[in-house]
Every structure is written in C-alpha cells, then in structure tokens.
Amino acid sequence: MASGGDPKWQKDAADQNFDYMFKLLIIGNSSVGKTSFLFRYADDSFTSAFVSTVGIDFKVKTVFRHDKRVKLQIWDTAGQERYRTITTAYYRGAMGFILMYDVTNEDSFNSVQDWVTQIKTYSWDNAQVILVGNKCDMEDQRVISFERGRQLADQLGVEFFETSAKENVNVKAVFERLVDIICDKMSESLDADPTLVGGAQKGQRLTDQPQGTPNANCNC
C-alpha cells in the first residue's frame, strides 16, 4: 500500500513546477472505498481486495486547472477508529475534504453527520467539503438512494457526487470540482472581500491612532 518506491510518485512529489498547493483529505467510515478512490484518481488502478489503511497515507498529483498548475497532496485516512488521534491531526492542514460513504452501507451514511462534526472540530473554518457516495456501480446492493444523498448534501450545504472507483465514475470530477471550489474560495478571500483587504482595518486604525500616540510620547 505504501507507494514510497513508486517512481511516478517521486516524480510528482519532487516536482516544484506548480502554482498552488492544495492539501485534500479523504475521510469516511472504514471500507467505504477511500483508498480505492485515491488509487483510481492518482494511479488509475483498482483492486477489489480490501486492505485496511494504517493510520494515514498520501499521494501527490499535479493537475492543470484554470491556467494554473495545482499540486494536490491527497491524504487517505484510516476509517478505523483506533487511528483517529493520528488522522485528526491532519485535518488542520487540509483545505478540502472528500467525505465519503458507501451507497451499499447504511451505517456509513448515518455516520456522515459525525464526520462533519469532526471536520468542524478539527479543521480550519474555511475548509471546503464535498460529499461523495461511493460504489454506485453496485446497484443491486444499494441501500442509499441518490436522492437521500443529495438531500443530506443540501442539508449540510455541500456539493454531492455519486462515484465508483471500480468503474471510474465521477472520480476525476470530484477532485476537479473540489479544486474549483478551493480556487473560488481563494480568489474570494483575497480579492472580493473588502473587509479583509482594507475596510474594517481602516476604521480600526482610525480609532487606534489616538491611543497609540500618547504611548509613543511617554516612551520618548
């Protein structure tokens, strides 16, 4: 599972020719297909064999989006609870989350709310989230309808995709969308928010100044 020796990975990881670096985190219950999802996206490979992720793992992929090269460091986390202390430590640096459940597994869908609470607890406030229902190729075993997933996503105020890592459905779309959302957020936070860029600070400075001047005077 560890992909440290993979030459492709090394090439991607060492590549410094990029504009932005986004750190993404895939979370969700155990065995919903997080690792498969990441392998499908990063290496375009799939195996049905289930190997539980130990703690954490990540892959690096550079994508070209909006004339910018974006380097993605995608963290794959263990769904098992015994690794939580380790996985949550990485929430803090993530700009985007892929919250995954399994459409054939009611429990994994019910846990989504808990995962959202975890994101709120441990991540930065402006981290972006996408809800993903994986294994949509297994229609005969499906227990969570597309509609239920969409409704939950609406409730949470996040975007929603149904994917299949096995059949390579929507995998790329999820990542591209997440990158787009983060890019939007970035330009919004810097360019379009006048309170950040100046307004609020200015007013503050006006009131601050009189306090500062006497201070400076006594110190002189």
Add this chain to the structure above:
Amino acid sequence: MDFQNRNNTANKFVCPSDRQLALRAKLRAGWSSSKTSEPLRPEEQEAIISVIRRNEEIEIAERQRVGRLVERVEKIKQHAVERGPNCCRLCGDTFGLLRPHRIICEDCRQSVCTKCSVDINIRYHTSERTREIWLCRICSETREMWKKSGAWFFKGLPRYDTPRSASATPTPTATPGGMASMAGDTRAVHSCHGTPTRPARVKKLTIRVNDSSSSSGPSEPEDELDGGAGSGFGGGARGSAVGRLQREDSFRLRAYGSIRSFIDGGERKLSNSFFFGRQQSHRPSECPDYDSISLTNGSAVAQLRRESSSLRRGSVSSSWSISESSGSGNSGSQSQSQSQSQSQYTQAQQQHCRDPLLGWLEIAISYRENFHSLDCTMVRARDLPAMDASGLTDPYCKLNIITPEALTKYTRWQRTKTVHKTRNPEFNETLQFVGVEPEELGNSLLYVALFDDDKYGHDFLGAAKVCLSTVHSTSQYRISVPLGVEDQYSSAAEMAQEWPNGKILISLCYNTKRRALVVNVKQCINLMAMDNNGSSDPFVKLQLKPDAHKNKKHKTSVKWRTLNPIYNEEFYFEASPHDLNKEMLIVTVWDKDLGKSNDFLGSLQLGAQSKGERLQQWHDCIRLPDHFHEKWHCLAPDNPAH
C-alpha cells in the same frame, strides 16, 4: 513508541477551546480521554512513520518554495525607493502633468505610478459584478504570495525557509496548518495524542499584538526588524542598526500592512507569532519557548520606543487614505451622477477607481433666486499634492460653471485668494456667479480647479465638479468632493491665466562625464515688444546661484527683431549633482538695445527651491543624468536682480 498513551502528551499546555469541547461532546463515536484502545503495533508505527517521513520531504520542499516566494516579495520591497507621498514608492518617479499618473494602491494606499502597478479585475461572487482595482507591484506580489503559499487559507504565512540561510533561518513558527506542524518530524507522533494545535498560541502574544497595533496598523515589522537585527548584528549592535534599517523598515511597515489587513482580529495572534517566531526554535507546538519570547519581548521594548517615531510617520502618511473611504466621497460622486446618464455614471465611477486622488475640497453653495446669483463658498481643501521641496503648496481655486453643452459659462474664471504654504488651506471665500437662471441649475455643473500659485507658473493641483441640481434656493448646500485629475476645463482655466511675458523652452541635462549641468535654451514665444517697431531683440542670460564652482554667466546670441526667437544654444555649468540640490538657475530674457540699457523681458528660476513642474524638471535632471529634460516655462515679469 506508544501512540495511545494520553498521559504522555507533549502539549500539556494546550487546552482545547470551548468550541472544540462542545463539538467533541456531540460526537457519538467520540474519542474522549476516557476511551482507551489497544496501542499501535510496531509495524503499524513503522508504516505511519514512513508516511510522515515522506510528508516531511514535501514539507521541506514546500517551506523552501514559500521561502522563495517570500524572498521575491522582499526583493521587490528592497528595491523600492520610497521617496515621499508625491513620488512613486517603487521607482521614485514624481507625478505630474507630463509624468506618470499617480495611482493609489488598493491595499497599501500608497502612491505608485502606472508602470509600477497592475490593475486586476476582481469578481464579486454575490453580484456577478467585476470591479477593476489597482495594486502596486508590492501588493500584487504579496497577494500572489498569499495565494501560492496557502497563507490565504491559514490566514498567515506558513513556515518557510529562506533560501539564503537555510540553517539559521528566521523561520516563523506560527504554523497554522496542522499537517505542517504535526508531521514536521517524528516527534510529532507523540503530540498526536493531544489535541490538534489550534489553541497553541498563548495569550502573551495576543497582548503584545494589541499594544503594538494600537499605535498604528502595521507594526509587526518592528518585531521583524528586531528579530533580524538581533540575529544579524548581535544584541549590542542593535541600536546602531536601527538607523540604518529604519528607512527600509518604515517602508516594510506599510508593505506588511496589506498582509496585516488580511488578518482579522481573531487571527491576529497567529500573525504576531509569525514575526516573533524568528526568535524561537523551529518547534511550534512546544510550549517552554513562550518564556523565551517574553524575555525577548522585554529587550525589544527599547527598540520599539526608538522606532515609534518612524511608526508615527507611517501612520501620518497613510492617514489620508482613510478619508478616501469616508462617506463624503461617495456623496460627491453620487450627486454628480444624478444629472448624468447611467453610462456616464459608470464611467465616472471607473475613473474614480483609476484616477489618483488629489485631495478633497469642501464647498458650500447657495442660490439666491431673487438675485439670480449663485454663491459658492470655497471652505477648505485637504491633502492637496505637495508642490515644493518642503512638501507644501500655495493653493487657490478657479471657478466656472459648465453648461449642458459642456462649455464654460463665463469667459472670466473666478479666483480665490491664495493661501500660502499649506496642503490643507482654509479658503473661506465666497465667490458669486450672477445671471444664473433657476432652470439652469438643474443641468449645470460647478467646476472648481485648484492651482498652485507661483511666480513662475501655476501648477494644476486638482479639479472637482459639483452638480448644481441639488442646490436649493432655501438652504445652503454643503459638500466635500474628491479632487480629480485635469481635464479640458482645467486646461482652459490654466490657459485663461495671463502670462504677458511669454514662455521659454529650456532643456536641462546633467552630464556625468564633464560633471556639468548642460542648459539648452531652445526658444521663446510671445515675448513682450519693447522696441518702437513692435518687436524686440531678445537674448537670454543664464546664471547659477550661489554657484560653488564660480562658473561665469552665460548669454545667448541676440535674435534681432523677433518675439519668438529660436536659439538652440547649449551652456555648461560645472557642478556636482550634490551641489545642484542647492543651486538655482536664473534665466532672464532681455531686449538688446544699442546705446542704452537693455530692457528686461522676463525671468525664470529653476532649482531645488522651485515648485511644481520646475522642481520636477530639476529633480529629473539630477535623478536621470545624461538625458535631456525639456519643458516649457512661463516667464515672470519681475527681475530677480532687483
């Protein structure tokens, strides 16, 4: 290595915030401290550590990349000249009529010229509208750095290694990203037991920020300087380093303002520890370091005191940008727009964004219906451009009314008295326009142009238009309007000034090889006629005063029977560039008379004591040697020799 041993938490000083506790309580499958589970097996630990190691490589590369980004911005900042409010902060070009336009950077509110700034289109997600704003190169690069480094997300720069000195780096410790701090080294595995690092910043730092930010906005750079000086020169040399670095620092101070402005109150502690981080080790999540911070704080106080004067200077220079965002400006442009079509309005708005702000003018207008007279009181002006070397101006206003046909209603412009030596004149002078019909008010504009009064030419300061439709006969209409750049009317007002003595075209160049000032007298026009034949026999005398090198006076040949002589004659005055800052070139034009004394035709003085365009030409000549700087000047009627 025991991953699950909670008693071994490295961050015993770090407490989860209330919000975290509340949220954690909500987690049904929560992993509160009461919960224990089996420890990680050795092979699991190994797997995790190998991932952490891989991540570490990426983190190092990333830190270096951010370091390069930071250094790039720093370099641009270091190359900035920062000469004063009337010069471009980056290249030092002065603004003016034939010079680059002044542009106010959206972020740092400093004046820059067009070639040192970029306009970016920003998009409002809420309204689908785009707005064009101007940013100076420093601020645009800073924004870019914020995007590329991820600082926009973490509301503070992440850890970085500067390329220059990778070992003793001023590495900021405020690693906002948990990934960066937690996975930075294997030690982080232990700290995984505790909570993630959100509350790792201690209140001591927050206090520091509050008191420094109260003196003026961007004060962290003081801290930064302190750190830099401390490591670079050693504690003892600190004091002497201050003077040397002060200039650069007061500049950084403003440059970081833009960064700072991103950091709202809640996140301030982060930014502060970013600057303080330079005095610490690389371990962000270890608490004993905070004691050392407080110690260095103490030694930094003296430094801060010394720096406080430069701080205040910074805040004064930025003070007028505050007024720009005040409501009065909007009311000005809005009232103006009422009479104009929508397209004109948007155009005016765009122009408002683009145009430099040349100050503010407060006007009170009242209309007396029975007299058909419009009384315009020029109350005061604020923040006018400086025109002389000491940063002062001698402003006066010229007024006219612009008809709907875009013509000036009166051929004679009304003029206020000059208020001398101030950029914030109190005019308090009422000028009366008679013969203004009531129906005219609805579609006419009052046009006010401000000029700098000088013996040798009146330089344009700013102009404003006020829509008269809002003026009522009953009450006085008071308004504060922003002053814009010159247009056709202001040049008309300028043309209306009478210069009976004519004009002279002079080209100046400092020749570095000969170490001399080269004066090329090109031509004169519209000289006064002094002889009976309705003409003159003009020649030009040149003299440098006080003249450290005892150059002789020069004069051109005499051009017989003409009022528009063309000379194209060059003269050399030996002088060092340094001397030129004190010298004054005195140009006098004479009518050659045989047999009796020559008649005086006009004079001009160019030098560091000149004002406006003349000062500009003089400065350009010194600043850009070996280039000719050519300019038309008016000739004054008084003879400087008398």
